[in-house]
Amino acid sequence: MLERLMAVASRIDELLVVVDHPQNVVDLSSAAKARGARIGALVDIDVGQHRTGVIGPKEAVEMARAVRDSGLDYRGVQAYYGHLQHVSTYAERVGRVNEQIERLKEVMETLEGNELKPEIVSGGGTGTFNIDLENRVFTELQVGSYLFMDSQYASVELTPDDPQPFEHALFVQANVVSTNQPGLAVINAGWKAFSTEDKTPKLHDGAPLDTEYRWMGDEHGGLQISEAAKPDLGSRVEFIPNHCDPTVNLYRTYHCIRGDTLVDLWPIDGNGY
Numbered sequence: 001m002l003e004r005l006m007a008v009a010s011r012i013d014e015l016l017v018v019v020d021h022p023q024n025v026v027d028l029s030s031a032a033k034a035r036g037a038r039i040g041a042l043v044d045i046d047v048g049q050h051r052t053g054v055i056g057p058k059e060a061v062e063m064a065r066a067v068r069d070s071g072l073d074y075r076g077v078q079a080y081y082g083h084l085q086h087v088s089t090y091a092e093r094v095g096r097v098n099e100q101i102e103r104l105k106e107v108m109e110t111l112e113g114n115e116l117k118p119e120i121v122s123g124g125g126t127g128t129f130n131i132d133l134e135n136r137v138f139t140e141l142q143v144g145s146y147l148f149m150d151s152q153y154a155s156v157e158l159t160p161d162d163p164q165p166f167e168h169a170l171f172v173q174a175n176v177v178s179t180n181q182p183g184l185a186v187i188n189a190g191w192k193a194f195s196t197e198d199k200t201p202k203l204h205d206g207a208p209l210d211t212e213y214r215w216m217g218d219e220h221g222g223l224q225i226s227e228a229a230k231p232d233l234g235s236r237v238e239f240i241p242n243h244c245d246p247t248v249n250l251y252r253t254y255h256c257i258r259g260d261t262l263v264d265l266w267p268i269d270g271n272g273y
């Protein structure tokens with residue numbers, strides 16, 4: 001892992017990594033010294049998700065000092081509240097984000113008081129982008145999903161004036177492969193075709209939009225539909241994935257469509273795990 005990271009660092013102007021433990025700093029700085037690579041580091045701050053990050057101002061100062069003394073470039077902090085991105089009502093999300101922003105400000109002030117003022121303050125996501133803009137604490141927003149959108153974000157009131165300011169741009173196409181079962185059209189898209197950690201994908205085209213999808217195995221899914229509305233055998237149906245990131249990870253190529261025309265194929269280089 002460190003070898004691959006150093007290889008990336010040698011190809012670009014500045015590689016930034018996130019650290020939350022002194023061991024990270026030791027490992028990264030010795031690998032960077034051995035390769036003659038320059039690595040910038042952000043101290044990860046836990047802002048309520050309790051996933052990664054140091055837990056308070058004192059620990060942030062210790063980590064930032066460790067970074068500075070190690071030969072890595074101390075560049076600032078990351079504070080990502082992933083657990084707040086999908087809080088569905090705007091008012092509740094604002095309140096909960098602002099609690100964490102107060103905690104983050106305290107960390108930043110303590111760092112500044114110790115001559116460790118963060119130059120970069122990185123955080124936020126699609127669910128909090130406009131709250132983060134108004135707060136003016138982050139110097140960098142880590143938004144990603146807005147580009148594609150997915151059905152998880154479709155149920156979030158993203159802004160008070162316009163709950164859904166972003167359009168869906170990521171779809172999975174499938175075909176009807178069996179129509180023998182009453183009340184069911186079986187398609188060739190199952191657990192291997194969509195992210196599966198939460199709800200089912202949402203129908204977007206090819207059958208009435210209130211048609212429910214159900215999982216039917218690795219390669220199959222079912223559309224629960226009346227005989228009258230059943231799509232023809234072989235016909236195409238299109239879905240909005242429930243969660244865009246892990247769905248993209250399942251594919252090797254984007255098929256870029258404008259209107260009804262396939263205009264390009266883009267490789268998905270980083271897929272797999």
Ligand SMILES: Cc1ncc(COP(=O)(O)O)c(C=O)c1O
Nearest residue numbers: 080085125126127142143144145
């Ligand atoms: C650390 C971090 N930053 C940013 C994002 C992007 O957030 P979103 O896709 O909600 O815009 C993620 C998403 O998983 C993340 O883990």
